[in-house]
Structures are given as structure tokens and as C-alpha cells.
Amino acid sequence: MMQTDFAALLAPLTLAGRRLRNRVVHASMTTLMASGGRVSDTLVTYHANRARGGAAMSITEPIGMAHHQARLPRTQAWNDADLEGFRRWADAVESQDCRLIGQIQDAGRGRHTPGRNPAAIGASTLPDDLSWTVPHALTVEEVRALVGEIAASSLRLMRCGFSGVELSCGHGHLFHQFLSPASNRRTDDYGGDRAGRVRFVAELVAAIRALCGVGFIIGLKLPGEDGVPGGIAPAEAAPIAQALTAPRNVDYVCFAQGAHARTLEMHVPDRYGPRLVYMDLIRALRPAVAGLPLMALGRITDPAEAEGILARGEAELIGLGRALVADPAWLDKARRGRTHDIRYCLSCNTCWGTIVAAHLPIACVNNPRVGRGDEVDYWPAPAPVRRRVVVVGAGIAGMEAAWVAAARGHDVTVFGRSPEVGGQARLRALLPGGETITSIYDYQLAAAQRAGARLELGVSTTADDVLALRPDAAILATGATMIRPDWLEGDTDGVVADLRAALPPLVDHTGRQDGTAVIFDMDHTEATYAAAEFLRARFARVVLITPRDTIAVDVQMVTRQGILRRLAEQRIAVVTLSLPRWTASIEDGVLDYTNVYTGEVGRVGDVAFLAYATPRAPNDALAEELRHHGIPVRLVGDCLAPQELLAATASGHAAGETV
Numbered sequence: 001m002m003q004t005d006f007a008a009l010l011a012p013l014t015l016a017g018r019r020l021r022n023r024v025v026h027a028s029m030t031t032l033m034a035s036g037g038r039v040s041d042t043l044v045t046y047h048a049n050r051a052r053g054g055a056a057m058s059i060t061e062p063i064g065m066a067h068h069q070a071r072l073p074r075t076q077a078w079n080d081a082d083l084e085g086f087r088r089w090a091d092a093v094e095s096q097d098c099r100l101i102g103q104i105q106d107a108g109r110g111r112h113t114p115g116r117n118p119a120a121i122g123a124s125t126l127p128d129d130l131s132w133t134v135p136h137a138l139t140v141e142e143v144r145a146l147v148g149e150i151a152a153s154s155l156r157l158m159r160c161g162f163s164g165v166e167l168s169c170g171h172g173h174l175f176h177q178f179l180s181p182a183s184n185r186r187t188d189d190y191g192g193d194r195a196g197r198v199r200f201v202a203e204l205v206a207a208i209r210a211l212c213g214v215g216f217i218i219g220l221k222l223p224g225e226d227g228v229p230g231g232i233a234p235a236e237a238a239p240i241a242q243a244l245t246a247p248r249n250v251d252y253v254c255f256a257q258g259a260h261a262r263t264l265e266m267h268v269p270d271r272y273g274p275r276l277v278y279m280d281l282i283r284a285l286r287p288a289v290a291g292l293p294l295m296a297l298g299r300i301t302d303p304a305e306a307e308g309i310l311a312r313g314e315a316e317l318i319g320l321g322r323a324l325v326a327d328p329a330w331l332d333k334a335r336r337g338r339t340h341d342i343r344y345c346l347s348c349n350t351c352w353g354t355i356v357a358a359h360l361p362i363a364c365v366n367n368p369r370v371g372r373g374d375e376v377d378y379w380p381a382p383a384p385v386r387r388r389v390v391v392v393g394a395g396i397a398g399m400e401a402a403w404v405a406a407a408r409g410h411d412v413t414v415f416g417r418s419p420e421v422g423g424q425a426r427l428r429a430l431l432p433g434g435e436t437i438t439s440i441y442d443y444q445l446a447a448a449q450r451a452g453a454r455l456e457l458g459v460s461t462t463a464d465d466v467l468a469l470r471p472d473a474a475i476l477a478t479g480a481t482m483i484r485p486d487w488l489e490g491d492t493d494g495v496v497a498d499l500r501a502a503l504p505p506l507v508d509h510t511g512r513q514d515g516t517a518v519i520f521d522m523d524h525t526e527a528t529y530a531a532a533e534f535l536r537a538r539f540a541r542v543v544l545i546t547p548r549d550t551i552a553v554d555v556q557m558v559t560r561q562g563i564l565r566r567l568a569e570q571r572i573a574v575v576t577l578s579l580p581r582w583t584a585s586i587e588d589g590v591l592d593y594t595n596v597y598t599g600e601v602g603r604v605g606d607v608a609f610l611a612y613a614t615p616r617a618p619n620d621a622l623a624e625e626l627r628h629h630g631i632p633v634r635l636v637g638d639c640l641a642p643q644e645l646l647a648a649t650a651s652g653h654a655a656g657e658t659v
């Protein structure tokens with residue numbers, strides 16, 4: 001149905017003589033799904049799922065293409081140890097009419113975890129902007145050896161059935177380090193002027209082409225704007241792209257942003273910025289690669305947006321990273337006129353956090369089944385026995401449990417205190433960067449209704465209400481409440497509240513008022529800083545007070561970069577290593593705080609708003625009562641253990657699957 005709605009998206013294209021059935025490309029995403037340096041079943045399934053869901057080409061995560069990469073947590077193609085694995089991988093994807101492209105990347109001096117990388121290689125002995133790792137500067141002989149080794153590994157991939165390779169030359173990695181005047185100060189053949197800086201990549205492309213022939217796809221992911229002073233801005237990106245594509249031995253190009261620097265956040269643009277955020281850059285750089293298929297990339301989340309880019313002739317391919325993690329059937333659903341069934345990417349970068357901060361396989365807040373065999377357009381199989389299930393709580397965790405349980409054929413009733421589903425996520429949706437969170441509970445609501453779950457919303461639920469339904473099982477998703485901090489004394493109602501309770505009355509209050517809004521921050525997750533921005537739009541000043549030595553500790557790096565940048569831009573003050581002190585003067589708008597080590601007193605005046613964001617305690621009182629009556633109870637989301645959104649959907653989903 002409606003096939004013509006996405007005519008441009010569904011049009012085939014040929015690259016290096018190989019047919020792409022449509023324009024959707026899975027952009028390279030590190031998954032951490034390799035196992036012991038080998039191709040794992042999960043990694044194969046992850047890519048096969050994106051192929052089955054409709055992608056015409058899938059770019060892998062970086063593959064170990066040279067022996068010095070042997071210890072990295074990636075598959076290894078520089079020797080013959082896992083040929084069978086690469087064949088299996090290629091076969092699973094290519095057999096579904098999807099071209100599999102291996103990514104070539106080396107982080108060089110780049111490192112975004114604490115500490116330095118003693119094994120780092122680079123263009124020059126200059127420090128990485130994030131970790132201050134100073135690399136070993138590759139000698140001319142080492143560069144040439146690397147070119148030869150990577151080209152040989154590319155041939156190995158080709159013989160295993162891969163359709164091509166992509167050189168990751170952006171994001172501040174090794175190739176970017178050679179291309180950029182900020183990190184390449186060499187005076188030999190691989191530095192000096194622009195012709196020298198591009199030589200490493202140019203020779204690598206030529207070597208791969210010479211070994212693998214004209215029928216092998218070679219793509220370049222190039223820096224478009226790295227945001228580094230003296231680095232690669234569009235004025236430098238254009239001639240670099242021109243130089244690298246002039247020999248006509250590259251099959252497609254895309255442009256990335258950011259570098260291993262304070263600008264790393266730009267490479268995975270998040271929900272605080274606009275959608276299609278790279279498009280101005282892509283339009284500006286298009287003439288530099290005229291005649292070559294260009295892949296648009298960067299926060300494209302919706303099929304209509306993608307169709308528009310192609311229809312306007314701004315690009316020939318659509319690269320989707322996070323959108324295809326969230327929903328591998330993105331294209332298939334669009335093709336079938338089912339865009340409303342897409343589980344949309346939130347651009348929250350939780351996926352980035354899972355791999356980089358938690359060192360765990362990639363995961364998604366809006367897709368609890370990443371890499372599982374039945375992930376594509378998932379709808380559960382019927383349960384062997386139909387049971388009566390009551391879900392208490394209609395937030396993200398409860399609704400996820402409810403739709404999955406109902407779709408399995410259970411008789412599901414959901415009790416929710418608010419008149420609408422979504423729970424605390426609804427408040428988050430009203431804060432800066434929150435809009436996309438609606439797509440989680442919008443999907444859940446539609447799925448729950450489709451599956452026949454009954455929703456009893458706007459009711460406070462007692463154990464008797466649950467027992468009256470004589471359930472076979474109950475799922476408690478009643479959330480958690482912020483714990484009153486120790487420094488609060490006596491009756492403080494009306495003076496200070498938990499942040500979640502304090503914000504809703506301000507939602508409709510859009511004018512800015514005098515006075516200072518203070519948040520006591522013992523939370524350090526993203527929502528607290530979104531709240532600070534929300535308050536900044538309403539108060540003359542905002543101050544965050546935290547007992548830690550810094551803020552946003554529990555937020556992964558790229559999101560933290562954005563938080564720190566915006567707080568600085570908005571002049572939101574941060575007081576670290578401090579605890580508020582409760583005194584009567586707070587009634588007069590004066591809040592004292594003390595340094596946690598020295599006891600030294602500081603003061604914030606003109607306080608018009610004071611709230612605390614603290615660890616939460618589960619609201620699980622119903623569990624005991626229900627168990628007492630013999631009802632098996634499962635706790636999910638914050639009610640199980642107060643955590644982030646990822647755990648809410650994951651625990652709700654698991655409960656729905658197993659109840």
C-alpha cells in the first residue's frame with residue numbers, strides 16, 4: 001500500500017556495478033557484539049535483521065584490518081583465523097539482497113575513556129584533545145605497511161562475500177588525524193600541505209582498488225566539520241573531499257561531524273538540537289563530490305524526512321545509524337504504509353552509552369530486542385495459557401509489560417494514576433530535549449490497544465482493586481520517589497519539593513521572573529540538567545548545588561558534553577562539593593551551603609525556587625499486600641530498582657514476555 005509515497009527512498013541504485021534495492025543504508029555502528037575477536041551469532045543476526053527490515057546496504061562496525069588491532073573488541077580480518085565467520089556474516093546479509101560493507105577504522109590517538117592509550121598511533125606526537133594521549137607518530141614505512149595490510153584484509157573480506165569497505169575518516173580517528181592540519185604536523189610525504197595530508201587515505205583507496213577491482217564498493221566517511229580550531233571546517237573539508245574523489249575510484253561519500261575533542265557530541269547529534277542537523281553542511285559540500293553518490297547522514301529518523309532529502313536531490317543515499325538500531329524494520333514499515341508502527345529513535349544516545357560507558361553490547365531504550373532473532377517487526381507468539389494479568393502503573397515500564405503480555409494473548413488490565421499513559425516520561429517530554437520520548441509511550445499505547453489491553457486510567461489503585469480482578473499475576477510499575485535529603489529539617493512543604501513535583505506547576509508559566517532557582521543535585525542524570533534549562537527559561541538565575549566534585553557524572557560523555565556546553569551558554573551556575581544548610585533565612589530567600597570538606601559557608605540570595613533531585617526509593621508497598629494474598633508479583637522499572645529509561649523498557653518487556 002502507498003508504495004509511491006516513498007518512491008525516491010525505494011528507488012534502486014547501482015554502486016560499483018552492485019545493485020542496491022533502495023536508498024537506505026545502515027550506517028556503521030559499533031555494537032560490541034563480536035565475541036573474542038570473532039564474528040558472533042548475535043553480530044550476524046544484528047546485521048541480518050537490518051537487511052530483513054529493508055536496508056539495501058549495511059556498513060559494519062570497524063573490523064580489525066591490521067595486526068596491531070588484534071586486541072581490540074572487534075572482529076579480526078587481518079589473518080585467516082575467522083574466514084568462516086566472515087563468510088557466515090556476509091551470507092546472512094547478502095542473501096537478503098543487502099550489500100555488506102566492512103568498515104576500516106583506527107582510533108589513532110583518540111580515546112574517550114579515562115586514562116591514556118599507550119599503544120596509540122598517530123600522525124604526529126600531539127595530544128588527543130580528550131585523553132591527552134600522545135601517540136607514536138607512524139613512520140613512512142609504517143604508513144606504507146599499514147596501507148598494504150589493510151588492502152590485503154579488504155581482499156580477504158571480499159573473498160568472504162563482502163560487497164565493499166568504508167574508510168572511516170571522520171570523528172577524529174587516525175585517518176582524520178592525518179587529514180587535519182590541527183593534528184598532522186609532519187614534514188614528510190604524509191604531511192606538510194594538503195596533498196601530503198590526504199596521501200595516506202588516497203594511497204589506501206588506490207591499494208584497495210588495485211587488489212579488489214572495480215566491482216568492489218569503496219566508500220569514504222569524511223570529516224565535514226570537526227569543530228576543532230585549526231582543524232577541518234567546511235572550507236577545508238571541500239578540497240579534501242575533492243582531492244580524495246578526483247581519481248574516481250571511490251563509489252560513495254558521506255560527511256561526518258565532530259572529532260575526538262569537546263566536539264565529539266557533534267558526531268551523534270542528540271535531541272537537544274534540530275533534526276536533519278547535517279543537511280546544511282551536506283548541501284554546502286555536495287559540489288565538492290559532484291557526480292558521486294552522496295549519503296546523507298545525521299539525525300534522520302523519519303521516512304518522510306529521508307524521502308524529502310532524496311526527492312530534492314540533496315543526496316542519493318540515506319544513512320541511518322541510531323534509527324535502525326531502534327527499529328530494523330524502519331523501511332519495511334514505511335513501504336507498507338505503516339510508519340505509525342515504527343519505534344522511532346529518540347536521539348538520546350543511550351546506545352552510545354551502552355557501548356562506550358558500560359562496555360556492553362549496544363542496546364536501545366525504544367527497542368528491547370536489539371540483535372535477537374525475532375527482532376524485526378516483533379510481535380510476540382501466543383502464550384501457551386491465557387492468564388489474567390494486572391499491571392499497576394502506566395508509565396514506560398508498565399506499558400511495555402502490558403502490551404507485550406496482551407499481545408501474547410493474556411487478559412491484561414492496566415491501572416494508571418494519571419489520566420494518560422507515560423508516567424514520569426510525560427514530564428520529561430515537556431523539558432528541553434524531551435519531545436522525542438513520546439515515541440516510546442505512543443508506540444506502547446497503540447500496541448496495547450491493538451493487543452486488547454484494558455486501560456483504567458486516572459485512578460489510585462489499592463490492593464483491593466487488584467484483588468477484585470482475581471488476577472493470576474500482577475506486575476507492579478509504580479515508580480519511585482525522590483528521597484528527602486538529610487539536610488532538610490522539619491516541615492519544609494511549600495518551601496522545597498522534589499524536582500519532579502516542583503516542575504509541573506511551572507509548565508504553563510512561560511514568562512521569565514526575577515529570582516534564583518536552585519536545584520540540589522544528587523542525581524547526576526540528564527533529566528536534572530534538562531530541568532535546569534527549563535528553569536533558566538523562567539528565572540533570572542539558576543544554580544545547581546552538588547556534593548560531588550563535578551556534575552553529570554552518570555551521563556555518558558557525548559551527552560555530558562552537550563550538557564556542560566549548554567549550562568555554560570545559559571550561564572547556569574554550578575556549585576560543587578557543597579551541601580545546602582537548612583536555616584530559617586530560607587524563608588527570606590537566602591540559602592546557605594557548606595563545603596563538604598572545609599565547612600566553609602557560601603550563600604545564594606534571592607531564592608525563588610528550591611528543589612532537590614536525589615536518588616529514588618521504589619514505591620513498592622503494594623507488592624507485599626498482593627503477595628500476602630497469594631498473587632505472584634513482578635516488579636518492573638523504578639519500582640524494581642530506580643534506574644534509567646533503558647532499564648524501564650527492558651524490565652517491562654521481560655516481564656511481559658515471561659508473565
Ligand SMILES: Cc1cc2nc3c(=O)[nH]c(=O)nc-3n(C[C@H](O)[C@H](O)[C@H](O)COP(=O)(O)O)c2cc1C
Nearest residue numbers: 027028029030062168268298299320321322351352
Ligand atoms: C552507538 C553508536 C556507535 C557508533 N559507531 C560508529 C562506528 O563504529 N563507526 C562510525 O563510522 N560511526 C559510528 N557511529 C556514528 C554513526 O555511524 C552515525 O554517523 C551517527 O550516529 C549519526 O547518524 P544517525 O543520526 O543516523 O545515528 C556510531 C554512533 C553511535 C550512536
